[in-house]
Amino acid sequence: MKKIGVLTSGGDAPGMNAAVRAVVRKALYHDLEVAGIYYGYQGLIDGQIESLDRGSVGDIIQRGGTKLHSARCLEFKTEEGQLKAIEQLKKHGIEGLVVIGGDGSYQGALALTKRGFPCVGVPGTIDNDIPGTDYTIGFDTALNTVIDCIDKIRDTATSHERTFIIEVMGRDAGDLALWAGLAGGAETILIPEVQHDLDELVTRLEQGYDRGKKHSIIIVAEGVMSASDLAKKLSEKDIETRVSVLGHIQRGGSPTARDRVLASTFAARAVELLIENRGGLAVGMRNHVVVDYDLEEAFKKERNTDLSMYTLSKELSI
Template structure:
């Protein structure tokens, strides 16, 4: 193996730069040329491919986002788009690729694998919704970002004796809401995998204030509904006047925490090891603190929600 390429695709996540850095430096250590693909699969089709040097990955491990930039691509889903991407890789003499991203990115990687390009996937997404890994790259940082925001909001909620409804990311996965809700002591948490009746939320609010609580925090994953909808429900069924905060894309950015920097480095290094061993069509994750390797078909299976259910139940028990 003489040449390897790396790209980031889909939504950015903290720790992607650490993974790119690891792929680049480990490859160079073994005498392999590394090429960065800018703007994900769009860049692969457009030929936006540049040979990376050590200076290109210097001082990036602490930066959020991805210096290779990212984009979503509908065209790459077509046979024409994939053929164009492979042609550009062939021009550079590249037949190995590390793809850092989520489910959609993995499907693109699998398509290239089936067409003869050796590919390894690294789970980079803040949603933590990838099967075959306990934690995805960027999830820990996103969860900490939410936790810090909620801690700040709680100060204001306490000062003004108010209820705050905080909407977090998670259209199909409630990991951010569940984990950050437990970490911040939220009174109610709403996630797609396990919803509770809004009447239960009202019961917790009323009994809490009756026993002297001065504020309440409710965390809602965007896949369940908007924070505004929940605020309207509370206003229509009580005398409370809740406030809404939508954290939005603030959850994606920021300096990666130590866990994501280390995880990105471990996954990036392992990806190079596998490609050197002629392994392809596999996705990397972390299970029981060990690097796990699963084929893409396994990763595409729905992630078990047992852990989230446990967290939701515990959060309910601790909300009294």
């Protein structure tokens, strides 16, 4: 293999730039050429591809977002779109591809691999919801961003003696809400993996009020319900709350040291796999060891949330 490509796809995550940098520098170290594909699979179909050198990825390891940009692409889900993409890859002499992203990005990588083009997936998503890896690039940074917001909101909650509902990202996975809630000392955490009981939530809040507690923090993952809907339901139970939706602030910011190291090691391993002419794989971490596994495992295996953390959060918020 003499030339590889790299793209970022789906929602951006802090650390993606560190991963792109590592792909380029690792490949160049092994005398491979590198092509950067802009705007994900849409850019691949459109041929928005250019060569990257050492200078192209200089001074980006500390930057959030992605230098290569990202875009959704419905056309790539079709056979015609995939064939166009492969045509562009061949046109630019690209023999292997590193795909940095989440679930949808992995589906694209698997589709190309099945058509005979080797791809390796690198997990980049703040939701930490990719099966086969304990952690994804961007999760740690987003987590620290959420915790910082919780700490600031708690100051106001304490000052005004109010109950705040904080909505965080996590459509299908509750890791961000769970970890942030436990680390931020939230009184209640609602995640998609656990069926919530509104009456139990109300009872816990009322018990807190009865013992003199003046304020509370409720963390709700967007996949459970919106903070506004929860506030309405609690209002019907005569519990007044204030709502804060963190939104896309969770995606941005300079990546933490952990995410930079994770991105660098994952991306370097992805390049090694392509050098070995091995495609259809994903890179991840299990028990603090970098591993690679079949891409299809990311779709067949269920992502397990550590529910012992959920239990602990309830025990510590009495």
